[in-house]
Amino acid sequence: MAELANLARGAGDARARPFIRRDMLIAILFVLPGLALAILFKLVPLVRTIWLSLQETRGFEDPTFAGLANYRAMVADPAVADSFRNALIAFATLPIWIVLPLVLAFLLFQKTPGWKFFRAAFFLPYMIAPIVVGIMFRQILAPDGPLNAVLRAIGLAPLAIEWLNGPTSALLALTAVALWSFFGLGVLTYLSGLSTVSEEVVEAAKLDGAGFWQLLFHIIMPLLKSVIGYWAVLCTSGILIWMFPLIYALTKGGPGTATVLPEFLVFTTTFQFMDRGKGAAIGMALFVFVAIVSAFVVRRMYVEGSKPR
Amino acid sequence: MKSSAPAPQVTISSVRIALTRWLVTSVLVVLAVVTLYPLIFTVINSLKSRADFAADPLGFVTDITFDNYIETFQRMQVGRLLVNSIITTAGGLVLSTVAALFIAYAVTKLKIRGGNYIFLFIIAMLVIPSQVIIYPLYETILDLGFGGTYQGLIFAYAAFGLPLGTYLLSAYFRAIPDELIEAARLDGAGDIRILFSILLPISIPAIAALSILNFVWMWNDLLLPLVIMGGSDKKTLMVGVALLSGQYDVSIPLISAGLIVALLPVILVYMLFQRQILSGAIAGAVR
Structure with missing residues (x-):
């Protein structure tokens, strides 16, 4: 068998050698369109962002080299600090992002009646454009909207506040809407992880008298460690880069800077205040965090997708 | 006393199982309502006339209009x-x-x-x-x-x-x-x-x-x-x-x-x- 493989490889080499230059040419032609797209529309803009962050730009005037002035201005700007503080507050809700879909996935995994319907229903919000989600929820969260009507009806009138007008409640509402929009993806992620868990393990634990939460925390969670990690990474990068349309539709960053997240600040600094240099500097600060987080995703994809050696 | 224990325990646990089923299903139903309601709400609003919406922003649509x-x-x-x-x-x-x-x-x-x-x-x-x-x-x-x-x-x-x-x-x-x-x-x-x-x-x-x-x-x-x-x-x-x-x-x-x-x-x-x-x-x- 091994001999045969060697023979085959030898034959392949012999065939390939005379044509090596032609092979190379074809390979180059094949990777060229994709490389051009990646370089022109991702790498070049990134390099230009770095360059732009070192420029002094005011309005429509020609930019001039400014060294690290934009970064100094960024560090001194309370709005920037606010935006990263808001992101930190949003990160504090991560346990809910991670546990809620896990609990739901585990319930569906046990083939609760109607689990297929629930799975489809839970995933539906993820299919809807975030900008549409945001505009819909502006109506739902309005002072006289359905949410407050329900709260008043069930005797929780004091909770029926102007959700998008208080600094804390606005950030909370924004995060909750984002969770509404993305939790279905988490349910699916966990379901795909659970499909590798054998039913016998679950049944055996049940026979030993393990309750739902015991089962979840002591049996399922250790088995799904890598899936949970993957989802946690996705949520972390999501809080940094999924929120723009939601902020745009719900609060435009307000009240004050209460719901400004870094990605939104890049947009307003660049396009509203026309300070492109500082916008680029804030973008680079955001990039550092996003790159660290999504490097985990890329590593996972590379390990799975690269040629085995 | 001890010998008759298993029988009631079975019924208790089956009641517990039924209750859990109920609880689980109702939690899932509530969440499904939460996920679907904003869509239904938007569809209903889109079929209301401006005047109907002003009169009853939260209610069901009475006169469907495609205007x-x-x-x-x-x-x-x-x-x-x-x-x-x-x-x-x-x-x-x-x-x-x-x-x-x-x-x-x-x-x-x-x-x-x-x-x-x-x-x-x-x-x-x-x-x-x-x-x-x-x-x-x-x-x-x-x-x-x-x-x-x-x-x-x-x-x-x-x-x-x-x-x-x-x-x-x-x-x-x-x-x-x-x-x-x-x-x-x-x-x-x-x-x-x-x-x-x-x-x-x-x-x-x-x-x-x-x-x-x-x-x-x-x-x-x-x-x-x-x-x-x-x-x-x-x-x-x-x-x-x-x-x-x-x-x-x-x-x-x-x-x-x-x-x-x-x-x-x-x-x-x-x-x-x-x-x-x-x-x-x-x-x-x-x-």
């Missing part, structure tokens, strides 16, 4: 926006899939040195989100002469969809045995022929899954079309919806109708391809 939908087509020019969205989404989808097909073939089936590095380079582009590079990306598109054209947005979509496409198609191609390609080569087939008349037909499931994922995010994206096309008459439906909802004289029933028009194509795709979407969505979360 709001007609008005979206007149005032928002939804027809034009739909065409723009279809052209840019279709263009981005096709271009990124074709580019990904070529790269995936090159790094999996051609014996080239550094194939893995090219693969890594392409998927590493995932770490660059559009938000970070948005202004220089816009500048680059202007410099290339694509300002205010469909091509600008199509190229941007294609570039942002490329890492996922390369990853999915490479994984699929790797599972296809090399012997198949060697046999075709012995028959005198060139690489283009092998890629398009042998690998492509086998890969239809992967391409379908990829296309659905790309369709959803390209159709739904806001930032790229807002910045690249925002000022022109080639803006997409999502940009139109975003800009419309910012105007103060626009009634909620009218906005609701615009939202429904904007999300209807995605809902249709979801209903038609639910199985593929539910099985492929996890890979699609990154771009």
